[in-house]
Amino acid sequence: MSEAVGRLAEDRLEILQVQRLLQCVxxxxxxxxxxxxxxxxxxxxxxxxxxxxxxxxxxxxxxxxTDMVSxxxxxxxxxxxxxxxxxxxxxxxxxxxxxxxxxxxxxxxxAMSVLDNxxxxxxxxxxxxxxxxxxxxxxxxxxxxxxxxxxxxxTPVLLSACxxxxxxxxxxxxxxxxxxxxxxxxxxxxxxxxxxxxxxxxAELVRAILQRGGNPNSVDEKKMNAAHMAAEGGFFExxxxxxxxxxxxxxxxxxxxxxxxxxxxxxxAECCRFLAQRGCNAKQKNSEGLLPRQMTEDKGTSKELKKAxxxxxxxxxxxxxEPETWRAALHDWSYEHQEALRIAMETxxxxxxxxxxxxxxxxxxMKDHHAPMDDDxxxxxxxxxxxxxxxxxxxxxxxRGVHYLQKAFTIPSYAPKQKKAVKGGKGKKKGKFxxxxxxxxxxxxxxxxxxxxxxxxxxxxxxxxxTNATHFDSDRPPRHPVEDDSVWYLDEPEKVxxxxxxxxxxxxLQSLSQAFSCGxxxxxxxxFYKTPLMISCxxxxxxxxxxxxxxxxxxxxxxxxxxxxxxxxCSAGQLDIIKLLVDCGAEVDAMSMNGATPLMKAIESCxxxxxxxxxxxxxxxxxxxxxxQTCMAIARSYGDKTITELVQExxxxxxxxxxxxxxxx
Numbered sequence: 001m002s003e004a005v006g007r008l009a010e011d012r013l014e015i016l017q018v019q020r021l022l023q024c025v026x027x028x029x030x031x032x033x034x035x036x037x038x039x040x041x042x043x044x045x046x047x048x049x050x051x052x053x054x055x056x057x058x059x060x061x062x063x064x065x066t067d068m069v070s071x072x073x074x075x076x077x078x079x080x081x082x083x084x085x086x087x088x089x090x091x092x093x094x095x096x097x098x099x100x101x102x103x104x105x106x107x108x109x110x111a112m113s114v115l116d117n118x119x120x121x122x123x124x125x126x127x128x129x130x131x132x133x134x135x136x137x138x139x140x141x142x143x144x145x146x147x148x149x150x151x152x153x154x155t156p157v158l159l160s161a162c163x164x165x166x167x168x169x170x171x172x173x174x175x176x177x178x179x180x181x182x183x184x185x186x187x188x189x190x191x192x193x194x195x196x197x198x199x200x201x202x203a204e205l206v207r208a209i210l211q212r213g214g215n216p217n218s219v220d221e222k223k224m225n226a227a228h229m230a231a232e233g234g235f236f237e238x239x240x241x242x243x244x245x246x247x248x249x250x251x252x253x254x255x256x257x258x259x260x261x262x263x264x265x266x267x268x269a270e271c272c273r274f275l276a277q278r279g280c281n282a283k284q285k286n287s288e289g290l291l292p293r294q295m296t297e298d299k300g301t302s303k304e305l306k307k308a309x310x311x312x313x314x315x316x317x318x319x320x321x322e323p324e325t326w327r328a329a330l331h332d333w334s335y336e337h338q339e340a341l342r343i344a345m346e347t348x349x350x351x352x353x354x355x356x357x358x359x360x361x362x363x364x365x366m367k368d369h370h371a372p373m374d375d376d377x378x379x380x381x382x383x384x385x386x387x388x389x390x391x392x393x394x395x396x397x398x399x400r401g402v403h404y405l406q407k408a409f410t411i412p413s414y415a416p417k418q419k420k421a422v423k424g425g426k427g428k429k430k431g432k433f434x435x436x437x438x439x440x441x442x443x444x445x446x447x448x449x450x451x452x453x454x455x456x457x458x459x460x461x462x463x464x465x466x467t468n469a470t471h472f473d474s475d476r477p478p479r480h481p482v483e484d485d486s487v488w489y490l491d492e493p494e495k496v497x498x499x500x501x502x503x504x505x506x507x508x509l510q511s512l513s514q515a516f517s518c519g520x521x522x523x524x525x526x527x528f529y530k531t532p533l534m535i536s537c538x539x540x541x542x543x544x545x546x547x548x549x550x551x552x553x554x555x556x557x558x559x560x561x562x563x564x565x566x567x568x569x570c571s572a573g574q575l576d577i578i579k580l581l582v583d584c585g586a587e588v589d590a591m592s593m594n595g596a597t598p599l600m601k602a603i604e605s606c607x608x609x610x611x612x613x614x615x616x617x618x619x620x621x622x623x624x625x626x627x628x629q630t631c632m633a634i635a636r637s638y639g640d641k642t643i644t645e646l647v648q649e650x651x652x653x654x655x656x657x658x659x660x661x662x663x664x665x
Contacts (some may be wrong), residue, residue, distance in 0.1 A: 009047045018047045018056075025056045025068050033068070037075050042319060045077045053084035061089035061105060069105065079111035086116030087125075090140075094125040097132030099139065106143040119152030123175075129167035132403045137171060147180040154187030156180075162196035162205065169202050182214035190220035198229035203237045206230075216247035216588035220252065223254045231275065232257035234268035234499075240411060243278055243329070244336035244374065250279045258284050258293040262307060267298035267527060270414060276308030277409050278332075279325055283309060297527065328409055329372050330381070331401040335411050338399050341365060345395060355396045359386065362393045380404070380472070501526060504535045504544050512547070522551045529559040537568040542576050556588040563594040569613070570598040573607035588619045595625035603634050609643040621650045 009018040016041045024032045033056075037045050048055045057077040060068035070088075071526060073079075074282055079089055079547045086113050093101035105111065115121055121146050126137040137462040141147065150156045158180040161172035171191075174515050184193045191345045194214045204313045206226075210216065219225050230238035243249060260280045263271040272292070276282050282292055282305055293305040334341065347359040359382055364377060373381070384404045395405055401410040500520075503511045511534070523531045533553040536544040544564075549555065556564055564584040569577040578598075582588060589597050599619040602610040615621065623633040629637075632651055640646070 007043075007047065008053060009109070014041050014044075014047060017041055017044055018049050019047075021047075021056050022049060022054070022059055025059050025065070025072075025481045026063070026128055028065055028068055030067070033071060034075070045072060045075050046384075048083065053082070054602050055081045055083075055089070056125040056633050057081065058083060058087070058089045058092055061093040061101045062096060064093065064096070064101050064234040066100045066104060070099055073104065073108070076241075079105050079108040080114050082114065082116070082280050083169065084587065086114075086118070088114050088122070089118075090250065091116065091122050091125045094122055094140065097128065097130055097136060099132050099135045102139050106139045112140065112143050115149075117152075121149035121157070123147065123149060123157045124151065124160060125170060127157065127164060129164050134170055134174075136169065137174060141174065141178050142614045147175050147178050148184070150184075150187075151384070156184035156186070157191070158184045158193045158661045159186055159191065159196050160181075162193050162200065165197055165202045165205050166200040169200075169205050172197070172205050176208050176212055181613070182212040183218065186220070188221075190222075192218045192226070195220065195224075195229050195330065196239050198226045198235065198242075199233060199289070201230075201233050201235045201238065201655055203241060206238050206241055210241065211410050216242045217251070219251070223252070223330075224257075225251050227259045227275075228253060228257070229305055230264055231268070231271055231642055232262040232266065234263065234266045234271055236268070236271050236274065236414070239271055239274055240332060241336065243332040246329070248280060250276055252284065252631070255284045255287040256284065258292070260284070260305070260308075261286055261290070261295050264292040264295040264301055267296055267301050269298065269304045272301055272308070273304045274414070276305070278328055282312055289635070305373045309476075327379055328407050330377075331405050331410060333372050334399055335380075335401070337369065341369060342395065344369065353395055354391050357395055359391050359393060362395070362398075375506075460574065497525075498609075500532055501530075501535050504532050504541060505539050506542060507542065507544055511598065512544075513551075516551055519576050520550060522553050523557055525559070531557055531559075533557075533565045534559060534568045535561070537565045537577050537581070538572050540572055540577070542574070542580065545577050545580060549580070549584055553562045555581050555584050556590065558590075562591070564598070565591045566590060566598040567592055567601050570601035570610060571605055573602070573605035573610055575607070575609050575613060578602075578610055582617055588614065588617055589623060591623075594627070595623075597623050597625075597631075599623075599631055600625065600629075600634050603631060603640075603643055603647070604638060604644065606638060606640045608640070608646060611643050615646060615650050621647050622654065 009015045017036065021033065021036050021040070021044060024036065041047070045057075046055055048058075050102050054062075055077070057069065057072045057079065058081065060072060060435055070593065071584050083092075084087055087095075090102060090105040090108075090111050091114075093105060095465060111124060122140055123137065126133050127139065128254070139612055148156065158172060158175050165172050179219065180193075182193060185191070192214070194206065194216060195208045195218075197209055216226050218476055225248065227239060227242050228251070230242060241247070249259055258280050259271060261284070263275060267617055285291055291305075291309075293302055296302055296305070344365045345357045348364060349357055362382070365379065366373075371378075381398075382393070382406055385398055400412060472645070500512070500515070503515075523533070525531055526535075533545060533554065533555070534546045534557075535543075536548060553565075555566070566578065566581045566588070567590070569581060588599075591597055597619065599611065599614045599621065600623075601612055624630050632644075633645050635647045
């Protein structure tokens with residue numbers, strides 16, 4: 001810590017006066033603070049206590065006492081003073097979301113460039129999924145905080161914001177708008193901001209990064225690119241976006257895995273279909289010698305991959321013409337940029353919104369927007385859209401892609417098919433058309449079924465508030481679709497689907513509640529037969545576990561290995577969840593497929609408190625699994641002395657066989 005900025009209290013008088021000053025600041029005793037600063041040792045306002053190295057200004061800022069912050073600044077407090085961890089007052093205030101304190105401190109722009117001991121600037125302290133932190137970020141950006149700050153560990157602040165985008169996408173978007181490098185890279189792993197955004201599934205953020213020049217073909221240390229991340233999460237919209245911006249969907253990682261392997265492993269049939277159509281090799285074997293088709297147990301996904309294998313074998317066979325991959329690339333690009341292209345063509349025509357444009361207009365706009373095709377390919381497109389030779393192009397036909405691409409390859413072909421009205425039917429009068437009853441089902445692209453065809457769907461509609469956030473936004477006034485200005489319309493939120501597992505892990509109780517109210521069973525099982533309660537237990541989420549049990553979740557249901565929720569909680573070593581399950585009737589000595597009990601899993605987790613609790617509530621230590629191991633044998637093999645003593649003590653307290661025989665006699 002610099003002598004000019006601030007220093008630790010050294011002699012006894014300084015130490016006592018600093019402690020007294022901090023006490024008065026905490027009590028917000030302004031008269032006493034002024035008296036201490038007037039009569040105390042020189043530079044008292046910037047002296048720091050010895051344990052954590054905090055100054056009076058840092059204490060006031062972390063408590064959000066704006067009156068004390070203003071007073072101390074007026075008395076000469078230096079905002080750049082750092083504590084033992086290198087944090088300034090504005091960092092401490094921003095970390096806690098104290099926007100009022102941040103607003104006062106942000107005026108002192110000298111502190112904006114200070115880095116803590118980890119090399120992190122003040123913006124790192126705003127990366128949190130809350131509205132106050134978002135407002136703090138805005139204040140600091142207006143004070144010219146560094147949007148391209150990279151921590152000592154090599155992580156750019158944009159990457160940190162992208163990692164929490166699923167809970168607060170606005171942070172990353174605002175950093176991009178203020179000039180953050182869209183190709184920011186984590187120096188150790190090689191992960192880019194685009195890769196992190198693809199892992200969250202936030203299409204708005206991915207689009208923003210790509211529009212600002214983010215490279216979709218950057219690879220990390222494992223040679224994985226953004227397409228791998230999107231495929232692993234089953235984010236179909238992101239894969240289409242990446243294709244529109246020239247991503248290499250066929251790229252292979254170090255372990256010979258391509259995006260098809262990852263999409264197949266997750267059972268994402270629509271993603272597999274699209275990837276195969278865009279050139280991802282369905283016959284590629286990974287380092288374990290597995291084809292994408294061998295990575296899935298989902299029937300729908302396996303069917304798509306078999307089709308892809310046959311199609312690619314046909315196209316690569318003897319006598320087959322060279323595949324024109326540019327056609328699919330052009331379609332994806334034009335579909336993504338459709339709105340901008342339409343506006344440009346309408347401007348050229350100068351006749352307002354039209355679907356028919358001249359060849360010259362079409363060619364000019366395509367070249368001005370750098371369409372992914374050369375002159376020869378452009379001529380082919382013109383010929384295929386102007387077969388009557390009248391020099392006119394129907395741009396709606398062009399955007400649909402049906403004139404130059406097989407219909408199955410076009411993006412509109414992936415839209416969920418609408419059910420038609422059925423004629424007659426059981427219990428209905430012949431000749432009448434009856435619409436099917438509305439049911440809560442998901443689009444085919446998002447639904448997943450168990451291998452045995454059992455209960456479907458562990459993807460659910462994400463909860464989104466209906467309120468229009470821009471209704472009272474002066475920069476984006478609401479639309480008036482009718483002549484009567486007294487009528488206001490709110491746009492219905494776009495439907496977004498998310499896996500139940502993800503909702504459980506992110507504590508998205510609103511989406512879960514919405515799904516259960518629409519008829520999704522609270523004990524719905526995923527492809528591994530795990531219920532939401534099991535996932536909450538294994539991911540240590542007590543709040544969700546309590547919510548699910550209150551909704552009627554079965555605490556004794558089993559997965560494919562006969563593990564109950566209690567097995568999962570014990571394996572994760574979560575005492576609070578274990579107590580909750582036992583209190584709600586969980587079977588303490590339930591046996592898994594290999595004969596393991598929850599107590600054995602608790603022993604393996606090396607958590608003495610869990611083992612002690614289970615023994616206290618009556619778990620049997622003498623039970624053997626199918627390998628003939630008792631709890632004592634497992635405890636000894638894991639080598640935890642405390643657990644071994646607990647189990648041994650319980651063993652010693654059991655009645656001996658002779659004692660039992662004597663009692664019977």
